[in-house]
Amino acid sequence: MAKVESFQLDHTKVKAPYVRVAGTERNAAGSIVQKYDLRLLQPNTDALPTAALHTLEHLLATYLRDELPGIIDIxxxxxxxxxxxxIWDEHEPSAVAAALTKVLRKVLETETVPAVSALECGNYKDHSLFSAKEYAKLVLEAGISDDPFTRR
Structure with a gap:
């Protein structure tokens, strides 16, 4: 059976919010892709409501691309x-944490959510900018660490 990296992580020991490299893949041609865990809330303690999660997904997908080159998916x-x-290539966790912090600050100033029509989104009615801002505020107040096992 294949081992899934995120299933190997001890979710009882991490201290959110944090960013961590969850994997780095290199192919024979030398191309590099990194997977990051952008953990906003403490596992098994809290969870983002779907409307807040969905809105943050749209905002992060838009705003993080302005901060970090080579994003494939969020x-x-x-x-x-x-x-x-x-994301393509290797990035330092501290740079990803700084970019996420900057983007969450931008979320607090956002007045409209991109791509929330039936044409652009598969569940366009399930968004909450208010909730997205509230959770962004909580994460920013806690501070985003680039080490999942220590609090800032």
């Missing part, structure tokens, strides 16, 4: 405690 975690970021 996807919500099924446990609703954060997001996975897939």
């Amino acid at each position: 996807s919500p975690m099924g446990c609703r405690t954060g997001f996975y970021l897939i």
Whole structure:
């Protein structure tokens, strides 16, 4: 049976919010792809409501691309405690944490959510900018660490 990296992580020992490299893949041609765990909430303690998660997904997908080159995808975690970021090349966790902090500050100033029509979104009615801002505020107040096992 294949081992899934995130299932190997001891979720009882991490201290959210944090960013961590969850994997780095290199192919024969030398291309590098990194997977990041962008953990906003403490596992098994809290979870983002779906409307907040969905809105944050749209905002992170838009705003993080302005901060970090080479983003392939940003996807919500099924446990609703954060997001996975897939990105070309290697990036320092501290740079990803700084970019996420900057983007969450931008979320607090946001007045409209991108791509929330039936044409652009598969569940366009399930968004909450208010809730997204509230959770962004909580994460910013706690501070985003680049070490999942220590608090800032």
